[in-house]
Amino acid sequence: MSESQFVTVHGHRRAYALGGRDLGTAPVLLLLHGLGCDRHTWDPVWARLAEHYTLLAPDLLGHGESAKPRGDYSPGGYANGMRDLLTILGIDKVTVMGHSFGGAVAMQFAYQFPERTERLVLVDPGGLGPEVTxxxxxxxxxxxxxxxxxxxxxxxxxxxxxxxxxxxxxxxxxxxxxxxxxxxxxxxxxxxxxxxxxxxxxxxxxWRGQNITMRDRAYLTEAMPLCIVWGAHDRVLPVAHAEAVAEVAPTAQVTVITDAGHFPHKDQPEAFADLIDGFMASTAPASYSRAKWGRLLKNGGPAHLSSVEPASELA
CATH class of the missing domain: 1.10.287 (Helix Hairpins)
Incomplete structure (x- = not known):
């Protein structure tokens, strides 16, 4: 992973790594780590992904080398922080990829800023059901x-x-x-x-589990390519949540990696990178349309919501 860089946003230090292909010559992947982790969670796949993409991996506020103030630690607050970081770095649009709690932040970012989101990749994400360890x-x-x-x-x-x-x-x-x-x-x-x-x-x-969910807004991903990756042996967030995605976002690409736990990008880095490459190559970046977004919101979901494709598996 590239060396740490720092920027001050709203008076608080934010740490990040920026590497891979030169900015402006390749799609940008915004890599968001999970609860209690830091940007180094992406180390196992960094070199491989850096061959084809510009990579931006921040330490979320309260984690890693970033500041840890008394402040807003909600998914919406984190999404705003990512928007501000991208603006400072001169990055307009990204494919946002989030792991675990970072997946919840990625969902929120795509929901709040669809005009800046080209694709959405969720890796064993939070926010798809109440169950959690x-x-x-x-x-x-x-x-x-x-x-x-x-x-x-x-x-x-x-x-x-x-x-x-x-x-x-x-x-x-x-x-x-x-x-x-x-x-x-x-x-x-x-x-x-x-x-x-x-x-x-x-x-x-x-005490009952997660109380946030994207399921009621998952239909909006009809306007945005969505990839879900889950480890079959995840003991933090159950793999059954992947099936929930398939039910409410039938256009999503859903893959369960059989020999992986809560960190499939660490357990099976080559298979994970292959999967991301395939997703990026097979999808066109979303182009935000206020009219289409408005129609989806007004209708409350796509007409084919009952059409569900089963999750594929990677050994």
């Missing part, structure tokens, strides 16, 4: 800060992360994501990061 729901509960401070105390943190990484290397499909969890746990030693993640989680879910 209880471990994430717990981050929104009272007492979260004390619990996280205890598990990230010096010595305790090293033991916890070592155990998680060992389990992650066990080869068991249900444990394959624990090495990523270890990195997230280690990052919680930063009180600003703990605050940001708590605000983020408490804003998008309660």
């Amino acid at each position: 209880p471990l994430i729901r717990a981050l929104g509960l009272p007492g979260y800060d004390l619990a996280l401070r205890l598990i990230t105390l010096p010595g305790v943190r090293q033991v916890n992360t070592a155990v998680l990484r060992t389990l992650g290397r066990s080869g068991l499909p249900g444990l394959r994501d624990l090495d990523e969890v270890a990195a997230i746990v280690d990052s919680f030693k930063d009180p600003g990061k703990r605050y940001a993640v708590h605000k983020l989680v408490s804003g998008v879910m309660d």
Whole structure:
């Protein structure tokens, strides 16, 4: 991945990496990481994607090297921040690709700024159903800060992360994501990061699960190419959510990668990159039409909404 670059937006430092093909000569991929992660989640596919695209990978506010202020950590707030970053960098339109919570931000960006969105790629995204692992729901509960401070105390943190990484290397499909969890746990030693993640989680879910959804607005993707990628062994967000996408967005390309967990771009980077290349080559970038957008909103969805294509699978 390219070296960190920084820009100040509304008084807060934003970190990002910009690389790949020269800006203006190739499609731009805006890569959005998930909750508790940072832009380095895309490292396994960076070099491959950089062969064909301009890549912009920011650290979302409250994560990585970006500032961690008391502020707006909602999907809409993040979408606004991405719009502002693109404007500062002189980038007009992007294919926005989001993983996990970054998928929810990507959905919100496409909804708020369809005139700046050419395609939408969602990788094991949040925002497609209430189900989510209880471990994430717990981050929104009272007492979260004390619990996280205890598990990230010096010595305790090293033991916890070592155990998680060992389990992650066990080869068991249900444990394959624990090495990523270890990195997230280690990052919680930063009180600003703990605050940001708590605000983020408490804003998008309660004890029953996720309370935001794109399902009621998924019909709008008829005007925009949509690709969904899911790991078959995801224990954070169930792969059944991919079927929900197929029901409400029948024009979407939906693929389940069989030998992957919550991070299919890490588990199967070549297959993932091939999939993105195929999607980009087989679709034309969306061209925003206020009239078409208005018709979709007025009608409340495409006439063929009941036509559903089954998800394909990649080994």
